[in-house]
Every structure is written in C-alpha cells, then in structure tokens.
Amino acid sequence: MKNVQEEYRKGPWTEQEDILLVNFVHTFGDRRWDFVAKVSGLNRTGKSCRLRWVNYLHPGLKRGKMTPREEHLVLELHAKWGNRWSKIAKKLPGRTDNEIKNYWRTHMRKQAQEKKRPMSPTSSSSNCCSSSMTTATTQDTGGSNGKMNQERDDGYYSMDDIWREIDQSGTNIVKPVKDIYYSEQRCYLNFPPLASPAWESSLESIWNMGADESKMSSFAIDQFPLSFEHGRSSWSSLV
DNA sequence: AATCAGCTCAACCGCAGGTTG
DNA sequence: GCAACCTGCGGTTGAGCTGAT
Numbered sequence: 001m002k003n004v005q006e007e008y009r010k011g012p013w014t015e016q017e018d019i020l021l022v023n024f025v026h027t028f029g030d031r032r033w034d035f036v037a038k039v040s041g042l043n044r045t046g047k048s049c050r051l052r053w054v055n056y057l058h059p060g061l062k063r064g065k066m067t068p069r070e071e072h073l074v075l076e077l078h079a080k081w082g083n084r085w086s087k088i089a090k091k092l093p094g095r096t097d098n099e100i101k102n103y104w105r106t107h108m109r110k111q112a113q114e115k116k117r118p119m120s121p122t123s124s125s126s127n128c129c130s131s132s133m134t135t136a137t138t139q140d141t142g143g144s145n146g147k148m149n150q151e152r153d154d155g156y157y158s159m160d161d162i163w164r165e166i167d168q169s170g171t172n173i174v175k176p177v178k179d180i181y182y183s184e185q186r187c188y189l190n191f192p193p194l195a196s197p198a199w200e201s202s203l204e205s206i207w208n209m210g211a212d213e214s215k216m217s218s219f220a221i222d223q224f225p226l227s228f229e230h231g232r233s234s235w236s237s238l239v
Numbered sequence: 240a241a242t243c244a245g246c247t248c249a250a251c252c253g254c255a256g257g258t259t260g
Numbered sequence: 261g262c263a264a265c266c267t268g269c270g271g272t273t274g275a276g277c278t279g280a281t
Binding site for chain 3: 012031032033034046047050054083084085086097098101105
Binding site for chain 1: 247248
C-alpha cells in the first residue's frame, strides 16, 4: 500500500493542473471534491482541489486591490460577526474568505503596530488587560491552537497579539465602524486590475464552452493525454 | 547593483459539523 | 445510535514580490 504522503501532490498548482481542475469541476460541479480529485487524475486531495477552486479558479472572483467600499464593508461586517470570514465573504461578491482574512490580518497588524509605535516600549506590554482575552471577537477564535500566542522577537504579531493590542489601545472594534474607517489617513487609489496570467484567456474559453461532457472530455484528452488516462483509469473503477 | 526587511497571498493544517451507510 | 467519510472554516505558514537602504 502506498503512503498517503507520497500519493498526493502539494505546493503550488501548475497551469495544467488548473485547467484540468476547471474542466472537471465544470463537469461534475463544485461539491464532490473527493470525487473530482479522484477522477481528474490530479494527485491532489479533494480539500486541496476545493481550496484552489474557491480561492483562485472560480470564475466569479475579482482580482486586485480591495476597493474602499469593500474595505468599509469588511470592517463593518467584522465588527458585527467577528472572524466569520466565510460569512463576511458572502456579502462581498467576488471576494474569498481567504482574501478577506488576509486583508484583515494585514490591516489590523498594521493598525496595531502603528498604535504601538508612539508608545514607550515599557508601557506597551504591561497593561492590566494583558491577561484577559475578552475582546468582542475572542469568542470567534476558538479554533486557535495556541501555537502563536507569544509575540515573537522579530515583532511578528499573531492574531492574539493583534486582539490584545486592539483591546489595550482602547479601539472599540464594535463601535460604529465609520469612526475606524475614516480615521485612517489612507490614500484610496483605484489601481487597475492586476494583469491576468497568460493562461487566463484559455480558462475563459473553457468557461465559455457549454457543459457538454464529451467536449470536456475530448479537451482533456487533447490537452493532457497522460493525466486524463490516469484519471480515466480511476474513473472506470468509480463510475 | 546588492542586500535586507516588510508585505502579500496561495496553500497547508487541524478541527468541527454535516452526511451517509 | 454510531462510525466513517466528506466538506467547510479559521488559523497559520512560507515563498515570492516590492520597496527601501
């Protein structure tokens, strides 16, 4: 029996894998990830396939910088729901929970560090509140495994550190978000969308195709005979 | 031009909840 | 009711990019 760790590929997805995944998701839908992973011949877990699809390949995804409106919405919804990223993402069409999570993390770390900077080093960590993690949102961070509870020597902030800083600095995250938003002296520029990868045009053409399975299959065969043969061999045993 | 530090974001992991047999 | 499996979520990591020095 093969070791599972040998069986599945990890790391960055290749263009070919992307096209293959798009192909099979279009055929079988974006629900049965384990099945899609198996029949596609991708040596990836269903989980990995789902993540790639949801965070990168989904046709409705926006790319590029968050707009001020989106930033505002994220802050507002986070104040309301805490770290319910997927819930927040549902209110921002084209944005993923991962993207929002990353944005928030960057945003709050920046804010915490800016708050910390003017303070003297001694006053920053000896606050009376440091022992309690009772911010409005800690209830939502139950999944934390505690790996990153300590502020690192290099100044890295874990989520807990961020919450602590926010808590200590008196920034009430639940207060009307407009205050937080407009107090930031940020320059909101409209950047052009990021340049699309060259292969995106080919993906687009895939999406413009009908859901004709035979078409999809022949496409897969033409493009990636080896992968498809592999997939088909597992397919026959599954279907 | 080279190096370094900070930032971004894709991808992983572990866990929890849902579904199925 | 229960175990096994699958899916989705939230937290974390690290490679690569970018700007500063």
